[in-house]
Amino acid sequence: MANLSPTFSPLYQQIKSLILQALEAGEWAPGQAIPSEQDLAVRFGVSQGTVRKAVDELSAENILLRRQGKGTFVASHHDPRASFRFLRLVPLAGGAGQPKSFPLECWRARAGQEASKNLHVALGSPIIIIRRLLKFDVKPVVVDEIYLPGEMFQGLTLEILQEWEGSLYSLFETRFGLRMIRASERIRAVAAERQVAELLGVAEYTPLLSVERVAYTYGDKPVEWRRGLYSTAEHFYLNELS
Amino acid sequence: MANLSPTFSPLYQQIKSLILQALEAGEWAPGQAIPSEQDLAVRFGVSQGTVRKAVDELSAENILLRRQGKGTFVASHHDPRASFRFLRLVPLAGGAGQPKSFPLECWRARAGQEASKNLHVALGSPIIIIRRLLKFDVKPVVVDEIYLPGEMFQGLTLEILQEWEGSLYSLFETRFGLRMIRASERIRAVAAERQVAELLGVAEYTPLLSVERVAYTYGDKPVEWRRGLYSTAEHFYLNELS
DNA sequence: CAGTGGTCTAGACCACATG
DNA sequence: ATGTGGTCTAGACCACTGC
Numbered sequence: 001m002a003n004l005s006p007t008f009s010p011l012y013q014q015i016k017s018l019i020l021q022a023l024e025a026g027e028w029a030p031g032q033a034i035p036s037e038q039d040l041a042v043r044f045g046v047s048q049g050t051v052r053k054a055v056d057e058l059s060a061e062n063i064l065l066r067r068q069g070k071g072t073f074v075a076s077h078h079d080p081r082a083s084f085r086f087l088r089l090v091p092l093a094g095g096a097g098q099p100k101s102f103p104l105e106c107w108r109a110r111a112g113q114e115a116s117k118n119l120h121v122a123l124g125s126p127i128i129i130i131r132r133l134l135k136f137d138v139k140p141v142v143v144d145e146i147y148l149p150g151e152m153f154q155g156l157t158l159e160i161l162q163e164w165e166g167s168l169y170s171l172f173e174t175r176f177g178l179r180m181i182r183a184s185e186r187i188r189a190v191a192a193e194r195q196v197a198e199l200l201g202v203a204e205y206t207p208l209l210s211v212e213r214v215a216y217t218y219g220d221k222p223v224e225w226r227r228g229l230y231s232t233a234e235h236f237y238l239n240e241l242s
Numbered sequence: 243m244a245n246l247s248p249t250f251s252p253l254y255q256q257i258k259s260l261i262l263q264a265l266e267a268g269e270w271a272p273g274q275a276i277p278s279e280q281d282l283a284v285r286f287g288v289s290q291g292t293v294r295k296a297v298d299e300l301s302a303e304n305i306l307l308r309r310q311g312k313g314t315f316v317a318s319h320h321d322p323r324a325s326f327r328f329l330r331l332v333p334l335a336g337g338a339g340q341p342k343s344f345p346l347e348c349w350r351a352r353a354g355q356e357a358s359k360n361l362h363v364a365l366g367s368p369i370i371i372i373r374r375l376l377k378f379d380v381k382p383v384v385v386d387e388i389y390l391p392g393e394m395f396q397g398l399t400l401e402i403l404q405e406w407e408g409s410l411y412s413l414f415e416t417r418f419g420l421r422m423i424r425a426s427e428r429i430r431a432v433a434a435e436r437q438v439a440e441l442l443g444v445a446e447y448t449p450l451l452s453v454e455r456v457a458y459t460y461g462d463k464p465v466e467w468r469r470g471l472y473s474t475a476e477h478f479y480l481n482e483l484s
Numbered sequence: 485c486a487g488t489g490g491t492c493t494a495g496a497c498c499a500c501a502t503g
Numbered sequence: 504a505t506g507t508g509g510t511c512t513a514g515a516c517c518a519c520t521g522c
Contacts, residue, residue, distance in 0.1 A: 008517090008518075010490075010491060010492090011491075011492070012491075012492085033507095036506075036507060036508080037507080037508070038506090038507085046492080046493090047492065047493045047494070048493090048494090049491095049492065049493065049494085050491080050492060050493080052508090052509090053491085053492090055508095060302075061484055062484055066507095066508065066509090067500090067501090067507090067508080068499070068500050068501080068507075068508050068509065069499075069500035069501040069502080069506085069507055069508065069509095070500080070501060070502085070506095070507065070508080071506090071507060071508075072507090072508075085483075086483045088481075088483075090428075181484070182482070182483060182484040183482075183483040183484075184480070184481070184482050184483070185480070185481045185482075185483060186332075186478040186479070186480055186481075187429065187451065187474075187478060187479040187480075187481065188451070188474035188478050188479070189431040189432075189449035189450050189451045189472070189474050190431075190449050191449050205447070207431035207432050207433050207449035207450070208431050208449070209429065209430070209431045209451075213483075230431075232429075232430035232431050236428040236429060236430050237428070237429040237430070238426070238427070238428055238429075239330070239426070239427045239428075239429065239481055240424070240425075240426050240427075241328045241330075241424060241425040241426070241427060241455075242303055242304055242423070242424040242425075250498090250499075252509075252510060252511090253510075253511070254510075254511085275488095278487075278488060278489080279488080279489070280487095280488085288511080288512090289511065289512045289513070290512090290513090291510095291511065291512065291513085292510080292511060292512080294489090294490090295510085295511090297489095308488095308489065308490090309488090309489080309519090309520090310488075310489050310490065310518070310519050310520080311487085311488055311489065311490095311518075311519030311520035311521080312487095312488065312489080312519080312520060312521085313487090313488060313489075313520095314488090314489075
């Protein structure tokens, strides 16, 4: 005789929301352990199994990370295993490890139609634009143009970008407290314009992958919009389907 | 004092394997219901919770499909909801529903280097090659060249392909008893050659997405290798990352 | 109404990491 | 030895479907 159920929501879903709220509020820092399942069960007044199911889902979404015997940790882009977690580019001929980022420019502007729509900010509001190069070994492979809401990234400069060792998202995390949770990419094929062609060391009009990405933090809030142009002469974009 | 554990495998994993074996052996047909969790628990001599965890994973892998109140069903490409399940192409401007397949050619050949490697068949063994067009509404958007191991697809002809209503994989399922479980795609950008350009109604050298796919059935056995050329004038390839 | 999947609990025990 | 996540059980009850 409980729950007359047009509004039925399982307990573990509610627990999941509570954990997400705690994460969003910064109660536990990225890379650090959250309380044990037992402790959470007591805190939320449910059984351990129910907490477990909530954590299971968050873990499947790469928001938490379980390590048997050690604990459950807040996923972090600072973790080398998760660096470039969203980059699906793979060298054709095995080899080559981590790519390296080379920021070229960083300037302020005002949001146009597209930026406004993708970042959910008002038309004309301040944004930051970054241009950068991604290299595998010494080979330039990607040119990115990255759009950020100015409000969230106050004080960001080219120098900060250039001095940072590691992925862009780990910088976002450490320096601006923003954790990228998921992203959505739209891929098309385009011809290289002259400037891009020069940066990538390919001929003008060479076909390139255009990868537009919107990246989100908690609550499906968009934080970054970028457009990458990928040279697929010696790399490909790998996607596993199931 | 059980399981001295270099070889530890949880019970539910073993149950999962047993269910997969039954599926592979054709004990339950695609689209049909498998026994209830209770029945399976009895059959395998474990608790319902353990069966449940096994089914949970198979369901997450899109191999089974749960429907509350009705039962658990074998996933089928014949199901309209799963038609073109692996096709990530989306119209730029909303609209347009299901694509439609237009087989153009179908002939026999012998496996070359690439086909041999991708399909795990011997060099020179018989293969079938299909060329087809995919249209959204009346617009041609994809040209596919599809390579199949001849042994598995005896009797396949252009007529059969052309008469078939529905996706290619639902034909594989119904007519050859082959169920595609997962696939892996490698995407690059290429320039349209003349013949392809004509088929797609674009200019020669237009940048296209080259999508190479290997599709697998049970036991990670490759069954199909295809190369699609996608026109991204009015469509894009959508990929969700997490 | 009966049958199915879905949730929740409480408790026992196992595997892994660390001191 | 202790604490953590991981597995397994048995049983109760809820929500959904269809007869």
